[in-house]
Amino acid sequence: MSVDLEDYFCDLPFSTWDKFQSRMVETTDVLLNLFKKYKVTATFFTLGYIAERHPELVERIVTEGHEIASHSFKHTDIRTMDETSFENDLIKSIKTLEKISGENILGFRAPFFSITKKNLWAFKIIKKHLKYDSSIFPVKTPLYGIPDAPRYPYHMIAEEPLVKTENGELFEIPLATLRIPPFGNIPIAGGFHLRFLPFWLIKMGIKKFNKAGKSAMLYIHPKDLDPKMPKISQYSWHYYYGLQNAEKKFESLLKHFTFSSTREIYFKN
Numbered sequence: 001m002s003v004d005l006e007d008y009f010c011d012l013p014f015s016t017w018d019k020f021q022s023r024m025v026e027t028t029d030v031l032l033n034l035f036k037k038y039k040v041t042a043t044f045f046t047l048g049y050i051a052e053r054h055p056e057l058v059e060r061i062v063t064e065g066h067e068i069a070s071h072s073f074k075h076t077d078i079r080t081m082d083e084t085s086f087e088n089d090l091i092k093s094i095k096t097l098e099k100i101s102g103e104n105i106l107g108f109r110a111p112f113f114s115i116t117k118k119n120l121w122a123f124k125i126i127k128k129h130l131k132y133d134s135s136i137f138p139v140k141t142p143l144y145g146i147p148d149a150p151r152y153p154y155h156m157i158a159e160e161p162l163v164k165t166e167n168g169e170l171f172e173i174p175l176a177t178l179r180i181p182p183f184g185n186i187p188i189a190g191g192f193h194l195r196f197l198p199f200w201l202i203k204m205g206i207k208k209f210n211k212a213g214k215s216a217m218l219y220i221h222p223k224d225l226d227p228k229m230p231k232i233s234q235y236s237w238h239y240y241y242g243l244q245n246a247e248k249k250f251e252s253l254l255k256h257f258t259f260s261s262t263r264e265i266y267f268k269n
Contacts, residue, residue, distance in 0.1 A: 001042040001218055001259035002134065003031060004071055004109065004191075005050055005061075008223040011112075012234060014074040017049070023229070024054050027222035030247065032064060038254040042066050043261040045109040045134070045219075048073035048093035051100045058100050067261040068097050069107035070130070078114040078122055087125045094129060107262055109219075110135035113144040113175070117162075123170060124158040132171040132262065134217060139177055139187045147185060151177055152214045153266075173262060176216035178205030190219040195242030199249055206257055215265055218253070225250060 005028065009020040035042060044061050046068055051058045062068060073093040078086055094105045108130050115122050115135045126133050140147040146162065155168030177185035178201065187193045188205035209216035223229050225247045229240065242249075 001035075001040055002069075002109070002220075002262070003028075003042050003044045004219055004221050005044045005046040006071065006075055006221060006223075007050065008226065008229050009232065010047065010049075010075045012232070014049075014076065020230075022053070023226060024050060024222065025057055027226045028057060028061075030225050031220065031222055032060065034247075034251060034254060035066070036064065038251075038259075040254055040259045041261040041264055042259065043069050043107065043134075043263065045069045045071035045107070046097055047071050047075055048096035049075070051096050055100045058097075062101050062103060067107075067263040068101040068103050068105065069109065069134075069262070070094055070097060070105055071109050072111050075111040077112050078110050078119055079116065083121055083125060086122060087128075090125060090129060106130060106267055107132040107134060107173075109133070113137045116144065116146060120161050123156065123161040127158045127170040130170075131267065132173060134173040134175070134262070136172055136174040137177075137187065137189070138174050139185045141187070149174060151179070151185065152209075152212070153217075171266065173217045173266075176205060176209060176218055178208065189217060191221060191224055192238050192241070194220065194249060194253075195224060195246050196238070199252060202253070203256060206253075210257075217262075218259070220250060 007022050007024045044066055070093045073089045097105050108126050136149045137145050138149040138151050139145040149162050153173045154164040156170050156172050157165050157168050175189035178188050179185050188202045206216045227243045
């Protein structure tokens with residue numbers, strides 16, 4: 001289980017964020033209480049910006065047994081960045097998160113799942129600073145995706161990041177998909193797809209992962225469970241679809257499956 005720890009306005013340009021009132025504490029509280037109820041540990045892919053402004057929230061997350069990982073500092077789409085600006089942002093996020101959490105940061109998830117075949121150079125930078133990544137979404141959508149990427153967790157070398165390698169230097173944990181011929185891979189990992197897709201389909205996809213002896217990587221944003229999320233004119237309908245029933249649906253997932261953090265599953269030793 002993973003959480004992309006960002007506020008509801010963080011898909012907007014960074015320069016506008018201070019205009020909005022944060023809902024970070026109350027929305028994350030919902031998630032943390034659910035995790036405690038069902039004995040779930042999760043990886044919180046956290047923005048450095050969020051950690052700076054809500055250090056007490058990060059401290060609570062760590063105290064309750066969850067993992068902190070990087071989601072960048074400013075939530076910038078990597079497709080708009082060059083190598084230097086990406087590395088500077090990544091380093092800033094790691095230093096900020098380690099200082100506040102007191103933990104060694106092991107992993108990264110790209111904002112907007114914005115690593116595609118056009119910027120695979122990002123993995124050369126990630127492997128210099130971290131042990132794992134969870135940015136690849138093996139789907140084809142208008143917004144993101146690498147549909148022919150491996151669907152299950154694998155080791156890679158940064159020079160060939162879409163090829164499974166026995167002793168690769170970086171561990172990749174793709175987001176969960178359900179393969180349905182002839183439609184290809186269907187995204188079942190969470191976020192909008194949790195709110196949009198029928199629960200039985202998501203449940204079936206996770207069971208197929210488990211039957212293959214694999215852990216399915218899921219994710220959620222605190223805003224996904226917030227029926228009172230403020231309206232933002234720049235956001236389209238999919239930001240608000242299904243918010244009224246999302247918490248109940250998410251809780252059903254926690255009832256049906258056992259979830260742990262990336263660190264607990266893959267890096268416990």
